[in-house]
Amino acid sequence: MKLTISKNELNDAIQQVAKAASSRPAIPILGGIKIEVTHLGVTLTASDTDISIQSFIPVERDQFVIAHVDKPGSVVLPAKFFVEIVKKLPSEQVVIDVSNTYQTIIRSGSTEIQMVGLDPEEFPVLPSIEQNELLQMPGDLLKAMIRQTVLAASASEQTPILTGVLWNLLEGELKFVATDRHRLASRTAQVDTDAQFKFSNVVISAKTLIELSKLVPEHNALVDIVVADNQVLFKLGNVLFYTRILDGTYPDTSKIIPQTFKTELVLDTKNVMDAIDRAYLMSREEKTNIVRLITLEDGAIEISSSSTELGRVTEQLEAKEFNGEPLRIAFNSKYMLDVLKVIDSEQLFIGFTGAMSPIIIRPMDHAFSMYVILPYRTTG
Numbered sequence: 001m002k003l004t005i006s007k008n009e010l011n012d013a014i015q016q017v018a019k020a021a022s023s024r025p026a027i028p029i030l031g032g033i034k035i036e037v038t039h040l041g042v043t044l045t046a047s048d049t050d051i052s053i054q055s056f057i058p059v060e061r062d063q064f065v066i067a068h069v070d071k072p073g074s075v076v077l078p079a080k081f082f083v084e085i086v087k088k089l090p091s092e093q094v095v096i097d098v099s100n101t102y103q104t105i106i107r108s109g110s111t112e113i114q115m116v117g118l119d120p121e122e123f124p125v126l127p128s129i130e131q132n133e134l135l136q137m138p139g140d141l142l143k144a145m146i147r148q149t150v151l152a153a154s155a156s157e158q159t160p161i162l163t164g165v166l167w168n169l170l171e172g173e174l175k176f177v178a179t180d181r182h183r184l185a186s187r188t189a190q191v192d193t194d195a196q197f198k199f200s201n202v203v204i205s206a207k208t209l210i211e212l213s214k215l216v217p218e219h220n221a222l223v224d225i226v227v228a229d230n231q232v233l234f235k236l237g238n239v240l241f242y243t244r245i246l247d248g249t250y251p252d253t254s255k256i257i258p259q260t261f262k263t264e265l266v267l268d269t270k271n272v273m274d275a276i277d278r279a280y281l282m283s284r285e286e287k288t289n290i291v292r293l294i295t296l297e298d299g300a301i302e303i304s305s306s307s308t309e310l311g312r313v314t315e316q317l318e319a320k321e322f323n324g325e326p327l328r329i330a331f332n333s334k335y336m337l338d339v340l341k342v343i344d345s346e347q348l349f350i351g352f353t354g355a356m357s358p359i360i361i362r363p364m365d366h367a368f369s370m371y372v373i374l375p376y377r378t379t380g
Contacts, residue, residue, distance in 0.1 A: 010042075
């Protein structure tokens with residue numbers, strides 16, 4: 001195999017696929033990037049068996065020659081070193097020359113690097129997914145839905161299904177739900193799809209979705225999503241992103257969400273976020289993250305936290321609206337801040353059904369997202 005290729009194009013594609021290469025591979029081949037060269041272009045693939053990413057570089061784009069292929073072929077090169085070395089090559093052109101024994105020489109300007117390649121036949125075969133039915137959605141919407149739900153997924157592998165985000169598609173409405181049993185996030189969106197196409201209990205690892213989000217273009221390009229038995233394929237232009245669906249059944253979370261409230265507040269999002277952020281500084285020092293919220297008689301609220309060593313933070317805010325019973329409640333301020341940072345609305349609604357019942361948070365501008373945080377039981 002031998003080709004000459006633009007360093008920038010090669011570097012961009014390597015950065016995309018390297019996210020799927022295993023950092024601690026059980027077998028060496030899973031720590032590599034597979035390079036396949038044909039007269040049509042260069043395909044780069046990495047896989048840790050849970051996720052696989054493939055990127056295609058055509059030999060020509062918009063009449064601009066990107067790569068010149070002298071001899072088609074393939075090789076697997078160690079991802080960690082290959083990623084770093086290509087980034088630091090001195091010239092705009094890179095020559096990759098691979099022998100029959102997979103010994104690889106990389107030349108750029110006056111630099112020559114020799115690398116030991118691996119047999120591409122040993123590389124995992126990508127999942128075969130029938131692409132009869134697909135869901136298509138704007139990239140910026142997908143990024144927003146991921147950002148607004150992954151915060152509530154569990155970080156503990158003790159219950160693997162809760163480390164993921166649940167996807168349901170029914171009658172053109174796509175819904176994401178994530179929970180770690182202490183908090184919950186949900187986000188819905190209307191999507192353009194065939195009315196017959198639906199799926200349920202598709203659970204994708206939150207960590208995987210965060211990596212996917214980094215690859216979704218910033219501009220409003222469409223993303224094609226194909227769901228198979230145990231795999232989901234995301235098509236992002238010249239990049240294919242495969243991920244495994246988590247095994248198991250996601251718990252039914254609908255029963256924990258109250259529909260009526262004893263106390264209702266409407267608050268300015270930025271003001272309440274800043275106040276809780278200041279209170280969080282002291283609660284963090286106490287290593288409890290506990291912040292208290294009290295409704296006052298004049299319709300204001302008081303936010304406070306205390307530390308036995310440092311002292312106390314107390315702040316009062318005017319509520320935009322206040323209806324119902326007086327309330328004293330304590331909650332995990334980090335969980336609350338995680339929610340407030342992703343709410344895309346100037347004002348938010350908070351609903352309470354009692355001091356030990358779930359706290360419901362919703363943006364006032366729309367009904368697409370909803371958050372639940374369980375309160376703390378405290379003395380005093």
